[in-house]
Amino acid sequence: MNETILRTEGLKTFYILDVFGTQKVVKAVNNINLDIRTNEVYGIAGESGCGKTTLLKALAAAIEPPLRLVDGYIFYYVDGKPVDVSTLSPEAKRKLRLDYIAYVPQGSMSALNPVIKLKETYRDFIESHVSGKTKEETVAMAEQHITELGLPPKILEAYPHQLSGGMRQRVTIALAALMKPAIIIADEPTTALDVVVQRGVVQLLMDIQKKLKNTIILVTHDMGVQANIADRVGIMYAGKIVEESTTEKIYGDPQHPYTKFLINSLPQFGDKSPRQSVPGSPPSLIDLPSGCAFHPRCPHAMGICAEQTPELITLDTDHKVACWLVGGQHGKTA
Amino acid sequence: MTFVKRYLIPRLIQYVLVIWLGITVVFLIPRITPNDPVMRMIDQMQARGSTLEPGTMDAIIRDLTQMYGLEGSWLDQYWAFWGRLFRGDLGVSFFQFPTRVNKLIFTAMPWTLGLLLTTTAITWTLGNIIGGLAGYYSRKGWSRILDAVAMVVRPLPYYIFAFMLLLIFAYVVRWFPITGGASLGAIPTFTWAFIKDVLWHSALPAISLIVLGGAVTFQTMKLLVQNINAENFVQYAKLGGVKENRIVGKYVIRNALLPQITGLALGLGQIFSGALITEIVYGYPGLGMLLYRAIVNGDYNLIMGITIFSIFGITTAILIVDLTYPLFDPRVRYT
Numbered sequence: 059m060n061e062t063i064l065r066t067e068g069l070k071t072f073y074i075l076d077v078f079g080t081q082k083v084v085k086a087v088n089n090i091n092l093d094i095r096t097n098e099v100y101g102i103a104g105e106s107g108c109g110k111t112t113l114l115k116a117l118a119a120a121i122e123p124p125l126r127l128v129d130g131y132i133f134y135y136v137d138g139k140p141v142d143v144s145t146l147s148p149e150a151k152r153k154l155r156l157d158y159i160a161y162v163p164q165g166s167m168s169a170l171n172p173v174i175k176l177k178e179t180y181r182d183f184i185e186s187h188v189s190g191k192t193k194e195e196t197v198a199m200a201e202q203h204i205t206e207l208g209l210p211p212k213i214l215e216a217y218p219h220q221l222s223g224g225m226r227q228r229v230t231i232a233l234a235a236l237m238k239p240a241i242i243i244a245d246e247p248t249t250a251l252d253v254v255v256q257r258g259v260v261q262l263l264m265d266i267q268k269k270l271k272n273t274i275i276l277v278t279h280d281m282g283v284q285a286n287i288a289d290r291v292g293i294m295y296a297g298k299i300v301e302e303s304t305t306e307k308i309y310g311d312p313q314h315p316y317t318k319f320l321i322n323s324l325p326q327f328g329d330k331s332p333r334q335s336v337p338g339s340p341p342s343l344i345d346l347p348s349g350c351a352f353h354p355r356c357p358h359a360m361g362i363c364a365e366q367t368p369e370l371i372t373l374d375t376d377h378k379v380a381c382w383l384v385g386g387q388h389g390k391t392a
Numbered sequence: 393m394t395f396v397k398r399y400l401i402p403r404l405i406q407y408v409l410v411i412w413l414g415i416t417v418v419f420l421i422p423r424i425t426p427n428d429p430v431m432r433m434i435d436q437m438q439a440r441g442s443t444l445e446p447g448t449m450d451a452i453i454r455d456l457t458q459m460y461g462l463e464g465s466w467l468d469q470y471w472a473f474w475g476r477l478f479r480g481d482l483g484v485s486f487f488q489f490p491t492r493v494n495k496l497i498f499t500a501m502p503w504t505l506g507l508l509l510t511t512t513a514i515t516w517t518l519g520n521i522i523g524g525l526a527g528y529y530s531r532k533g534w535s536r537i538l539d540a541v542a543m544v545v546r547p548l549p550y551y552i553f554a555f556m557l558l559l560i561f562a563y564v565v566r567w568f569p570i571t572g573g574a575s576l577g578a579i580p581t582f583t584w585a586f587i588k589d590v591l592w593h594s595a596l597p598a599i600s601l602i603v604l605g606g607a608v609t610f611q612t613m614k615l616l617v618q619n620i621n622a623e624n625f626v627q628y629a630k631l632g633g634v635k636e637n638r639i640v641g642k643y644v645i646r647n648a649l650l651p652q653i654t655g656l657a658l659g660l661g662q663i664f665s666g667a668l669i670t671e672i673v674y675g676y677p678g679l680g681m682l683l684y685r686a687i688v689n690g691d692y693n694l695i696m697g698i699t700i701f702s703i704f705g706i707t708t709a710i711l712i713v714d715l716t717y718p719l720f721d722p723r724v725r726y727t
């Protein structure tokens with residue numbers, strides 16, 4: 059197995075809101091342990107509102123009020139050595155962005171400054187990380203970068219509104235790869251695009267990964283996209299990872315009832331029976347159900363499910379599940 | 393070029409039409425109001441105690457009617473009105489008879505333009521810079537303090553604020569003069585002494601305009617910046633490690649300024665009407681004061697003259713905004 063590139067330990071990040079004088083706490087990331095390796099595509103899946111975007115913000119060291127780091131650690135493995143992100147100065151963090159970790163945010167179709175040409179955006183990104191280049195050298199570097207990724211270099215002369223949504227999305231992703239980062243985080247990069255364009259975007263991500271041999275953390279609620287490109291998948295529910303394994307095991311031998319629902323909701327080739335979606339709706343992260351947060355929607359819920367939270371336990375070396383059905387008594391196999 | 397055909401020409405036609413319409417309304421209003429300006433003038437003469445013989449009275453009425461362009465049918469008057477306008481003749485003033493309206497306006501105009509162009513420029517620049525920074529650093533203490541100050545200042549009615557300044561700084565502590573645009577008898581020259589005198593007289597009106605106007609610009613800009621700051625492209629630049637000074641200037645402020653540019657031009661267009669209260673409170677000899685006296689004295693020609701100037705001012709300002717806006721915002725570029 060490859061070495062670790064990013065790790066979290068008991069990570070808790072909550073939105074702490076002040077609503078008309080009373081404090082509301084949205085437990086969007088609630089005790090998450092991740093160990094992400096070099097040269098892998100790690101997929102994160104789960105329904106909308108379960109905290110995926112919030113987790114990515116934390117991983118990208120972009121925790122800003124009202125979001126707070128309540129507990130736990132995030133470690134970046136810069137040159138193989140772990141660095142506790144919370145100890146970094148703002149300038150040190152800024153330097154790591156794009157160099158070590160790049161983030162393609164959700165809704166990145168509007169991620170480009172509308173009043174400047176793409177060439178200018180490229181210059182801003184390059185000149186913030188590389189010094190001592192003339193304007194011409196910078197533009198040449200941008201052109202080369204765009205061309206290498208199979209995009210037409212003439213788009214550098216365009217303003218964002220002159221490009222199609224899919225092209226804007228691809229430029230945004232290309233920009234993330236600019237400084238050859240060790241990790242690229244992409245949040246729902248294919249949502250809101252039509253199928254053909256989606257394929258182009260996924261292909262671009264894969265091309266970049268193959269070229270840089272780096273890590274991609276890909277969030278999408280589209281289980282089909284995950285199945286195609288992820289090496290490992292983490293299933294997120296109500297701020298927690300409830301199951302994590304290799305893509306083969308997640309799809310071939312899912313253990314958690316929620317994972318099974320997600321996979322069953324995938325359209326299958328030749329199967330005409332209507333796809334079932336997960337019954338009910340996700341819980342409020344302000345007022346979580348007791349015990350296993352999935353129990354109000356789970357067809358297998360037992361007495362203990364509403365009382366105690368199941369820990370994420372390791373089944374095989376690379377398969378972890380948090381469910382009372384799996385692995386017997388709490389703690390036995392942990 | 394399609395820009396000329398599709399945009400410039402229609403826009404210029406619209407500009408001319410709006411001016412034509414506005415000036416036609418200016419022509420019609422005194423003629424459809426029941427107040428007959430000539431009879432009003434005669435009444436004023438009589439009120440001042442002059443007794444007129446019937447023959448003299450008729451002669452005066454005839455002369456006045458001719459002088460004010462009220463002879464013949466409305467259509468005749470309308471043609472004559474435009475004829476005079478094209479010659480740049482706005483007629484004579486009633487209350488400073490027989491001074492020409494043009495002369496009154498051109499004497500008053502530099503005062504108003506000088507005061508309002510300067511204060512508008514200062515207000516806009518300072519309000520946007522401070523508001524922009526306060527919006528970007530909205531969590532900092534100084535930003536919150538400025539916000540609180542703006543919140544207190546802004547709802548003050550302008551004339552009360554202006555009077556307060558006058559009372560404190562011209563009456564109680566006497567740092568500044570009570571009234572006027574320059575000392576009595578001072579001769580307008582390009583000497584340092586005269587300029588100093590003008591600056592000293594315009595300090596209070598300028599401060600009143602800058603403080604209240606600045607509070608509005610500050611608050612608007614702060615809000616705009618806070619909104620832009622949450623936009624995806626700003627977040628993305630931050631996540632890409634773009635240096636902060638670039639983000640503040642090129643990403644946040646530049647986008648937030650777009651609506652403020654429109655606001656600036658519209659503000660400039662309203663200089664003529666905007667000066668009214670300031671000039672009355674501070675006895676400042678500009679167009680606002682002139683308009684005020686024209687209204688009080690029922691001086692139709694003068695009111696019309698000033699109105700025509702402000703119609704030109706406002707429509708031209710809007711035209712300039714429309715024509716230059718594409719330079720700032722590529723999304724509305726007409727290609």
Ligand SMILES: Nc1ncnc2c1ncn2[C@@H]1O[C@H](COP(=O)(O)OP(=O)(O)O)[C@@H](O)[C@H]1O
Pocket residue numbers: 073075084086104105106107108109110111112113124343
């Ligand atoms: N800026 C915010 N302030 C308060 N609550 C937020 C904010 N952003 C997200 N949330 C809440 O946090 C929870 C998780 O949101 P998110 O991480 O966006 O989920 P996902 O990406 O899985 O859809 C949701 O309940 C959402 O309402």
Ligand code: SF4
Pocket residue numbers: 314315316350351352353354356357358359360363368380381382383
């Ligand atoms: S712990 Fe209980 S409620 Fe939760 S998923 Fe497993 S069986 Fe269902």
Ligand SMILES: [Mg+2]
Pocket residue numbers: 107110111112164245246
């Ligand atoms: Mg999301």
